[in-house]
Amino acid sequence: MSKRLNAKYKIDRRMGENLWGRPKSPVNRRQYAPGQHGQRRRKPSDYGTQLFAKQKLKGYYGNIGERQFRRYYEEAVRRRGDTSENLIELLERRLDAVVYRSKFVPTVFAARQFVNHGHVMVNGKRVNIPSYQVRDEDVVEIKQKSKELTVVLEAVALPERDVPDYIEADHREMKARFVRGPGLADVPYAVQMEPNLVIEFYSR
Template sequence: MTKRTSAKYKLDRRMGENIWGRPKSPVNKREYGPGQHGQRRKSKVSDYGIQLKAKQKLKGYYGDITEKQFKRSYTDASKMKGDTSQNLIGLLERRLDMVVYRAKFTPTIFAARQLVNHGHVRVNGVKCNIASRRVGPGDEITLGSKAQEMALVMEAQGLSEREIPDYVSADGAAKITYVRVPTLDEVPYPVKMEPNLVVEFYSR
C-alpha cells in the first residue's frame, strides 16, 4: 500500500465523516475526532476554517495528493472556461489513479495509485506509471495480465459498496473506456463535497 495505509481512517475521524464510504471506517462507530480531546465541545469555526476543511476533505478523498499537485489542479481549473469548481472536479476525476479506482480495479484510491506506480496499467495499450496523468474521453484503460490475477483486484470487483459510474464504460473485468468528463452531480461521493469552498480558499 501507500504511505497512508494506517492513517487514512485518522483522516475520516478528523473530518468527522466517512469520506470514502468504507464499512470499516471508525466514524461508523464514533463521529468525534481522534485523541484524548476528541470529544470536547467544538468551538465555532471561522469562514477560513470551513474552507480549509472543505479543501482537506476533497484533497484527502483523492488519495491525499500533495498540496503542490492539488493547487496546480485548481490553477488549471481557474484558467478554463466555465465554473471553476466544476472544472476542478473534472480535472481530479481525470487522474489515472482515480479512473482506475472508479473502474473498481482496486478497493481504495491508495491501492489504485500503487497499481499505476508499479506499471500494471495501460492507457490505449501503452504502459503508464504516472498516477497523476490526465485521461481524456475515449481513452481505454486496461490492466496488465499480472494485475488481473491479484487478490486485491479480484476483491475490489466483488465490492458491493460502490458501483462503476456512467462516465466510465466497462468492457469486461480488465478494460474500461473513459466516456466523458463528469459534472459534480455525477461523481459518486459518499459524503457531500464542496469544491466552491475550495475555490474560495485559494482565491482569498
C-alpha cells in the same frame, strides 16, 4: 495494518466523516475527531470551513500534496466554465481515480500504488504516473499478467460501490473506457464535497 490503510483511517478520523463510505471506517463507531478534545464542537470561521473543505477533497483523492493540488486549482481557473466543476473534472481525470472508479482496486490509495507499480495501460501503453490525465475515449486496462491478482478480483466483487456512468467498465476483460469528464453531480462521493469553498479558499 499497512501504512496506507492507517493513513486512510487517520484522514477519516481527522475529518470526522467516512469519506469513502467504507464499512470498516472508524467514523462508523466514533463520529468525532481523535484526541483528548475531539468531542468538543466549535463553530468554525469562514476560513476554517473553507480549509476543511479543501482538506477533505485532497484527502479523498489519496491525500494529494498541497503543491500539486494548487496546480489543479490554477488549471481549473484557466479553463472556461465553472471553476469548481473544472476542479472536480481534473481530479476525476487522474489515472488513479479512474482505476478506483472502475472498481479495479478497493481504494484510491491502492489505485495509486497499483499504477505506480506498472499494472495499468492507457490505450495499450503502460503508464505508471497516478496523476496522468485521462482524456475522453481513452481505454484504461489492467496488464494481462495483473488481471488475476487477488486485490483486483476482490475489488471487482465488492458490492459497496458502483461504476459511475461517465466510465464504461468491462470487468471480464479488465478494461474501462473514460466516456466524458464528469460534473460534481455525476461523481458518487460518499459524503458531500464543496469545491466552491475550495475555490474561495484559494482566491482569498
